[in-house]
Amino acid sequence: MVEKGRISAFQMGRMIYLAITPTAILTTPAITFKFAKQDMWISPIWAFCGLITLYAVFRLHAIYPGRNIVQACEAVIGRLPGKLLGALFLLYYLYLIGIILREYGEFVVGSFLFTTPLIVVSGSMVLVCAIAVRGGVEIVGRFAELLLPAFVTLFLFIIIPIIPDLRVPNMFPIMANGITPSLAGAFVLQTWFSELISASFLLPLVADQKKAKTSVLIALLMIVLTLVVANLATLMLLGDITGGYTYPFLILARYINLAEFFTHLEAIFMAIWVLGAFVKICVFFYVTVLGAAQWMNLSDYRPIVFPIGLLVTLSSMWVAPDLQKLTFSISTSVTFSAMTMFVIVPMLLLCLAWVQKRWRGTAAKG
Amino acid sequence: MKWTAVLGIAALLALMAAYEWPKTKGKKEKTAFAAIAVLGGLLASWLVFYPETPGPTQCLDALYKPLVKMIENLTQERSG
Numbered sequence: 001m002v003e004k005g006r007i008s009a010f011q012m013g014r015m016i017y018l019a020i021t022p023t024a025i026l027t028t029p030a031i032t033f034k035f036a037k038q039d040m041w042i043s044p045i046w047a048f049c050g051l052i053t054l055y056a057v058f059r060l061h062a063i064y065p066g067r068n069i070v071q072a073c074e075a076v077i078g079r080l081p082g083k084l085l086g087a088l089f090l091l092y093y094l095y096l097i098g099i100i101l102r103e104y105g106e107f108v109v110g111s112f113l114f115t116t117p118l119i120v121v122s123g124s125m126v127l128v129c130a131i132a133v134r135g136g137v138e139i140v141g142r143f144a145e146l147l148l149p150a151f152v153t154l155f156l157f158i159i160i161p162i163i164p165d166l167r168v169p170n171m172f173p174i175m176a177n178g179i180t181p182s183l184a185g186a187f188v189l190q191t192w193f194s195e196l197i198s199a200s201f202l203l204p205l206v207a208d209q210k211k212a213k214t215s216v217l218i219a220l221l222m223i224v225l226t227l228v229v230a231n232l233a234t235l236m237l238l239g240d241i242t243g244g245y246t247y248p249f250l251i252l253a254r255y256i257n258l259a260e261f262f263t264h265l266e267a268i269f270m271a272i273w274v275l276g277a278f279v280k281i282c283v284f285f286y287v288t289v290l291g292a293a294q295w296m297n298l299s300d301y302r303p304i305v306f307p308i309g310l311l312v313t314l315s316s317m318w319v320a321p322d323l324q325k326l327t328f329s330i331s332t333s334v335t336f337s338a339m340t341m342f343v344i345v346p347m348l349l350l351c352l353a354w355v356q357k358r359w360r361g362t363a364a365k366g
Numbered sequence: 367m368k369w370t371a372v373l374g375i376a377a378l379l380a381l382m383a384a385y386e387w388p389k390t391k392g393k394k395e396k397t398a399f400a401a402i403a404v405l406g407g408l409l410a411s412w413l414v415f416y417p418e419t420p421g422p423t424q425c426l427d428a429l430y431k432p433l434v435k436m437i438e439n440l441t442q443e444r445s446g
Contacts (some may be wrong), residue, residue: 035440095422098422184440292402293398297394298392298394299392299395300392302389303386303389303390303395303398304395304399306382306386307382307399307402307405307406308402310379310382310407311405311409314409314410314413315422317413318419318421318422319421319423320423325423329426329427332427332433332437332438333426333427333429333434334426
């Protein structure tokens with residue numbers, strides 16, 4: 001066993017929540033608005049990919065207990081093809097962290113630290129995350145446990161002061177053109193929901209297996225709820241101009257003006273964003289490192305944390321030349337590839353595993 | 367300027383090795399560390415000199431070209 005640490009089901013749920021939400025409330029409102037207009041708050045409810053992915057993860061874990069999806073690959077389709085598919089998974093994870101890190105870097109450089117080079121912002125984040133990941137899953141789990149209350153408090157601190165200024169008519173007419181616009185808006189969100197595949201790597205490390213399923217499903221529900229609230233607040237405050245901003249949720253934080261005293265609270269948003277991105281990158285980083293160590297049959301994953309950190313930084317510089325291209329690829333090819341790798345492939349694996357099990361069962365009987 | 371960047375990458379690799387190498391036990395782990403570090407170093411130096419090299423995103427764009435086109439048309443319809 002590469003990882004000796006164990007996390008509780010509760011910690012796993014928190015890790016999953018923080019591994020999805022932070023970047024989702026940052027980038028998606030603008031993209032969702034383009035497709036769904038005033039129905040953008042309905043879009044997060046269509047979390048199909050999340051449910052399918054979680055189903056595949058749980059069923060595969062029931063058939064191969066104690067194995068994550070990369071290890072299950074080898075058991076299902078044989079050693080060599082399994083290794084190849086596992087490598088593809090890990091490379092895709094590397095690519096996805098690159099995207100996440102780039103989003104983080106572009107946001108910090110574009111909104112706060114205007115003259116700092118991008119590589120300094122993302123490099124320092126990778127260094128901090130590498131130190132946390134080197135500490136093992138227990139450390140990352142405790143960070144998630146510690147930072148979630150702060151994340152939620154700060155989130156509410158942005159939403160509650162603007163409640164009096166929300167204009168409910170902005171959300172009308174609800175479903176004027178049927179459910180199609182909200183479904184189209186949900187398309188880009190499927191990337192985030194399919195990221196729930198990380199649960200497959202954390203599930204074997206959970207000490208109380210019975211509660212794990214409930215915990216992850218609650219996490220999914222909370223993710224949907226957070227996104228609905230964030231999109232609803234953005235829509236009711238900004239209305240038709242939502243699509244004009246790259247980060248609509250940041251505008252909400254800027255808008256807060258309590259008694260002419262509490263103004264320019266975007267620092268709060270910055271805090272949310274750095275906390276959230278830290279846990280998110282840690283979880284993805286950890287999954288990649290653990291997967292790579294298992295893939296190479298190492299006895300310890302710690303030696304490869306820093307070299308993989310270097311690859312992560314490179315990947316973040318390499319994924320896109322600028323923010324426009326990044327946002328465009330997130331709403332197109334990244335979504336398609338995430339759906340292929342994290343939804344279709346696990347489902348196919350599950351089908352194969354299920355057929356094998358049935359076939360072996362009848363062979364044993366006959 | 368570019369060579370300074372390469373020097374920086376080399377220094378980074380040296381720092382990583384100095385920190386990790388004495389702690390690493392087992393031949394396999396040492397090989398894995400060295401292999402990934404060398405790969406990272408080479409890729410980093412390559413990107414310093416040729417930052418325009420088509421990346422993974424272009425590769426995925428090419429793979430999903432028909433679907434990407436479809437979404438592009440849909441976006442134009444909605445926003446137009």
